[in-house]
Amino acid sequence: MSKFKRKIKVGSQEISTASLPDIVFMLLFFFMVTTVMRETTVKVAQKMPGATEVKKLEKKSLVSYIYIGKPRQTFQSMYGTEPRIQLNDAFAKVEDIRDYIVSEREKVDENERPFMTTSLKVDQYTKMGVVVDVKQELRKASALKINYSTRKVTELE
Amino acid sequence: MPRRPGGTYSAASMADIAFLLLIFFLVATTMDVDSGLSRKLPPMPPPGQQDAPNEIKERNIFVVLINANDQLMVENKPMDIYSLRAEAKEFLANPSNKENLPEKILKDIPYFGQIAVNKNAVISLQNDRGTSYGMYIKVQNELAAAVNELRNDLAQQKFGKKYDDLKKEQADAIADIYPQIISEAEPKNIGGK
Numbered sequence: 001m002s003k004f005k006r007k008i009k010v011g012s013q014e015i016s017t018a019s020l021p022d023i024v025f026m027l028l029f030f031f032m033v034t035t036v037m038r039e040t041t042v043k044v045a046q047k048m049p050g051a052t053e054v055k056k057l058e059k060k061s062l063v064s065y066i067y068i069g070k071p072r073q074t075f076q077s078m079y080g081t082e083p084r085i086q087l088n089d090a091f092a093k094v095e096d097i098r099d100y101i102v103s104e105r106e107k108v109d110e111n112e113r114p115f116m117t118t119s120l121k122v123d124q125y126t127k128m129g130v131v132v133d134v135k136q137e138l139r140k141a142s143a144l145k146i147n148y149s150t151r152k153v154t155e156l157e
Numbered sequence: 158m159p160r161r162p163g164g165t166y167s168a169a170s171m172a173d174i175a176f177l178l179l180i181f182f183l184v185a186t187t188m189d190v191d192s193g194l195s196r197k198l199p200p201m202p203p204p205g206q207q208d209a210p211n212e213i214k215e216r217n218i219f220v221v222l223i224n225a226n227d228q229l230m231v232e233n234k235p236m237d238i239y240s241l242r243a244e245a246k247e248f249l250a251n252p253s254n255k256e257n258l259p260e261k262i263l264k265d266i267p268y269f270g271q272i273a274v275n276k277n278a279v280i281s282l283q284n285d286r287g288t289s290y291g292m293y294i295k296v297q298n299e300l301a302a303a304v305n306e307l308r309n310d311l312a313q314q315k316f317g318k319k320y321d322d323l324k325k326e327q328a329d330a331i332a333d334i335y336p337q338i339i340s341e342a343e344p345k346n347i348g349g350k
Contacts, residue, residue, distance in 0.1 A: 021168065024175035028182065035186035049291040051298040053305055057191040119191060124291030128284050131293075139201045148294055149193040156238070156295060 036060070042121075044069035044086050049124040050153035057147055062116050064104040064143075066097065068130055069123030083126045085134065094133045101141040121149040194297055196339075217259045219248045219280045223296060225287030238295055245303035249278060249335060268315065268330045283342040297339070304337045311335070 044067050057063055067086040071079040075091075085092050087100045105113060118138060122131055138146065221241070222230040229236050231244055251258040259278035263271050280300055284293055305320070308331050312320040316327055323331070 017172065018168070021171035021175050024172055024179055028175055028179040031179065031182045031186065035182065035188045038185060038187050049294040051194055051294055053194065053298055053301040054192040055195055057193065057195075060191070063191065117195070119193065122290050124289065124294070126290045127286065128288040128290060128293055129286035131290055132286060135198060139198050142200060144198040144200060145195070146198060147191075147193045147195045148297065149191060150294060150298075152192055156298070 040065070040067075040086075040089050042067055042072075042086065043075050043089075043091065044071055044084060045123050046121060047124050048121070048149055048151045050156070051148075051150040052153060052156065054150055054152045057117065057119060059115065062108060062112060063119050063147075064101065064116070065119050065121055066100075066134060067121045068126055068134065070125070083123065083130050085130070094130075094137055097134060097137040098141045101138065101143045105143075115145075116143065117145045117147050118143050119147045119149050194294065194301060196297075199340075213277065213279060214260070216257050217275075217278050219245065219278070221280065221282045221296060221300070223282075223284040223288045223292060225285040227289055227292040229296070238292075238299060241296065241299045242303050242306070245280065245300055246307055248280075249275065249303060250307055251275065264333075266330050266333050268327060269334070272334065274334050278338070280339045281342060282339055300339055301337065304335055307335045308332070 046067065046069055068083055070076075070081055070083055071091070079091055085094065085097070087096060092100070101118070105116065108116060120131070120134065135146070138144070220230075220232055224230070229238060229241065231241060236244065248258055251261065254261065259275045261273040261275060264274045266272055266274070282296065282300070284296075308320040311331055311334065312318055312323055312327070315331075316323060320328060320331060
């Protein structure tokens, strides 16, 4: 019955690492496919409110983002703790939004312009005053399609 | 470089290179899916022209007010967020044709034929400048949920499918019966900052 002879350990045997690169490459490809490049560094606090009736935003190239919230810790010495608006990579004023929308519009092909959406990424503790000003400015720039960015939750908190 | 016997190179550092790339992609990319509540803003009235106050009968408006302390007032009575959805559904559907809920009108709608729908029911939402954004989204969400639930019920009843799975014409017909009209008034600044 030598078939079932117990193997005797000889010293310390090492596991072969020959397949390690393959595993890592697999992970790499997974991440390359599922993620997108980070375009802006968000400088404001972003804790999205939860909602149950969310819809996915399609066509990311047609979406322009407006971030609103308290500046992050590192920027608080310069910009204070009042909620601020961030466009692209910089803090901005409400009046800058119209220029921003116009420049975003320039980047897009003419027949796709009606489908452009503005995504408002607003921190949930922000007061509506700022948001209302932004919305008013968007109306003036006639960027009427908006999307309130939220987390998907199954039950209201 | 001296050639190895057999002409192969060591693959030992392959893993390190792959790890390096992996870490680069982990840092430089994001995975978050953008999702949210889509809304359409009303266009700006032409200059020199005021927003004409629409004459809408009292019974056709569902007034939702939020104050600076995130408290809700719906149709002149205080309410918590959890009963808002049911109340909005009651208003939009008006199943028993009550006097104080929206008036109905017979309308021709494909798939349904003559059906009684709300003539011009409007949900009016007004918030304070001091309302928190979280609360505002909650209210928007509940109002959207009320409409979605009504649409889903009707879709299930008529076509045996969920609203999202319907064909475009079917979905349009249902959206005609239960339109999602939320009108937002200019916010007031009562509660201060």
